Amino acid sequence: MVKKKIAVFISGRGSNLKSLINHSKKKNSLFKIDLVISNNFNVKGLKIANKSKIKNYYVKYSNKRIFENRVLKLLNKNKIDLICLAGFMKILSKKFIKKFSSPIINIHPSLLPKYKGLNTHMKAIKNKDKYSGATVHIVNDKLDSGKIIIQEKVRILKSDNEKTLKKKVLKIEHKIYSKAIIKLLTNY
Numbered sequence: 001m002v003k004k005k006i007a008v009f010i011s012g013r014g015s016n017l018k019s020l021i022n023h024s025k026k027k028n029s030l031f032k033i034d035l036v037i038s039n040n041f042n043v044k045g046l047k048i049a050n051k052s053k054i055k056n057y058y059v060k061y062s063n064k065r066i067f068e069n070r071v072l073k074l075l076n077k078n079k080i081d082l083i084c085l086a087g088f089m090k091i092l093s094k095k096f097i098k099k100f101s102s103p104i105i106n107i108h109p110s111l112l113p114k115y116k117g118l119n120t121h122m123k124a125i126k127n128k129d130k131y132s133g134a135t136v137h138i139v140n141d142k143l144d145s146g147k148i149i150i151q152e153k154v155r156i157l158k159s160d161n162e163k164t165l166k167k168k169v170l171k172i173e174h175k176i177y178s179k180a181i182i183k184l185l186t187n188y
């Protein structure tokens with residue numbers, strides 16, 4: 001079986017990257033993490049990639065067009081089948097999405113369509129929501145808006161604060177991201 005080649009885009013810590021790497025190392029995994037791209041220099045996620053001997057690049061984000069052109073070259077050179085955004089805090093242009101003809105997916109720490117953008121945990125707590133959660137979705141040209149692949153929720157307790165909720169949601173993120181990739185690759 002030929003494994004699908006994934007590029008993971010990050011901006012920082014890389015805990016979702018780490019969980020995808022762990023999954024990719026399992027016997028019979030359908031995918032391999034072939035490439036890691038970060039718009040930030042010297043972040044923990046790049047160190048995780050180095051440790052796992054995965055090709056990784058810091059691509060300076062001087063502006064969107066230059067960044068995206070450099071990244072597209074790397075993607076084409078490495079024949080990437082799927083891009084996974086994992087804590088990548090930049091918005092990709094319509095042009096980029098069109099030029100990269102394979103799917104691009106993203107993980108977001110809320111029950112989309114609720115709370116697109118930043119500070120999702122704070123918003124859920126402020127609104128006294130009963131549940132929060134995480135969503136993996138297809139990336140389109142609108143922020144956090146493409147078709148949902150998988151979503152899983154978690155109860156918000158009265159005792160929860162932003163920090164505890166964030167931790168609970170992150171745990172779900174690590175659980176659902178690889179599931180979503182498999183779902184996408186196998187069309188079930």
Ligand code: GAR
Binds near residue numbers: 017087089
């Ligand atoms: C994750 O919670 C991810 O859902 C979020 O950033 C964090 C990155 O953590 N992404 C977004 O908010 C994107 N809109 P990680 O670097 O440890 O994977």
